Amino acid sequence: MQRVVINAAGMEKRTALLDNEKLIECAIHRPTEKPLTGNIYKGKVQKVLPGMQAVFVDIGTDKNGFLHKDDLPAYQQLSEDDKKKASISNLIREGESILVQVSKEETGDKGAKLTGLISFTGHLLVYFPFTPHIGISKKIRESQRSALQTWGSSVLSGAEGLIIRTGCEDFPEQEMNHELENLRRQLKEAEKKSAGKKAPALIVQPPFFYPLLERWLNANVEEIVVDDYDTYNLVKEYAASYRNPYSVKLYNEKEPLFHKFGIDVDIEKTLSPLVWLKNGSFLYFNVTEALTAIDVNTGKFTGKKDRSKTVVETNLIAAKEIMKQLRLRNIAGMIVIDFITMQSNEDKEQIIKAMREEVRKDSSTMVLHGFTKMGLFEMTRKKERPSLLETLAEKQSHMMDGYILRSETLYFKMERLVKEYTFEDVEALWIEVPHHFSEWMQKNPDKLKVIKEQTGLVLFLSAGSSNREIIVRQSGKENEVRSRMLKDSD
Structure with a gap:
């Protein structure tokens, strides 16, 4: 049994599977002006880079987005x-306005990756107005593919394209x-x-839960399960649009939703580089900007x-857990795995087979490159969000294996508390x-x-020794709490 849990009661929205x-x-969604995957903007071309065959596009955020030639409708129609x-240089010019969609969110110093080949996603289809191609889910039986291909060709015109999703198998x-x-x-x-907006401008922003539920x-x-009434109504309306509507429940108990299902504890564990396996062996994740080892x-x-x-x-247990951890931690980019050395090619093939089985469970695109001559296993996982x-x-050096919790993380944690x-x-x-x-x-x-305005409570803060913990030292009447804090500060 699978369950989707949506914590939307605070400023920070969290969605878990x-x-x-x-x-x-x-996935964690915070109030931000940063471009999110799926957002559509009316952008303004700031700079054309012939050497890179790309352009920088101002979409109204702090960093300009990056758009490659391959992602221009004008190029795809040639x-x-x-x-x-x-x-x-012959396809787009500086100062020109263009409708673009975020395909990859900002990370580090890099702006969002954009595409002019915008798409609109449904339960059965993904519609591409400017990409003349018909794709059919690999999970659909071969006997059905010809009929679906014929249907797609009959309903499309001009530069339109489609991806026909798994739900169309019964046509x-x-x-x-x-x-x-x-x-x-x-x-x-x-x-x-x-047409009614001046570039740069945000045109479409799907609800935070939409891409994940899709x-x-x-x-x-x-x-x-949803813990916010307004979000509950939106999710219920969305879930009802499926052929077999999903059950949506409003959670209104005192105990925080993510605490109820043990999700907060599991999220906390992802901050540790060490993962113990059931047989006493362990994994160690060394995450850098360039790659993950x-x-x-x-x-x-x-x-x-x-x-x-x-x-x-040990390597089989590790292989399966690594694939689960990559999905849970949302680690992407280049990944190198140092399995315990195996001499036999048959043993290595067992590991690859186990990893392929796990790939099917992850909706992110992964490529398994296999073992190198040095015995390292190489793979990639597509990055869509941080x-x-x-x-x-x-x-941060010397703290939490080189990391401390961001102030924004602690702020939303304090709000929930x-x-x-x-x-x-x-x-x-x-x-x-x-x-x-x-x-x-x-x-x-x-x-x-x-x-304070949200809760009606008076808050007094003081600095403690922990780099991660937020602790309520005293609660009660305002004068009592103030007196206790002043007394302990002497």
């Missing part, structure tokens, strides 16, 4: 011969026609809105068989927070004011 009550994927000769033609018209209508609405919802999902170590496991069997057994580690923590006390008869809280977060709050006094 559970499988048999275990967290397998999580013949194959003309594509070989085409230069981006629900009437529903497919209806959804295609709805997706075309979304395009017209976006173009109409764009990826996660399948026959194994039994329910969606993963070391497999036998640890406490010595095995009762000969060494080669012990090594293969990893959990990037979102929650920042690099304070809201728990709105169920009690208290006026004020004395909260001990990490020193770097205390300094950040002093520089951003409006942040504290927001939480």
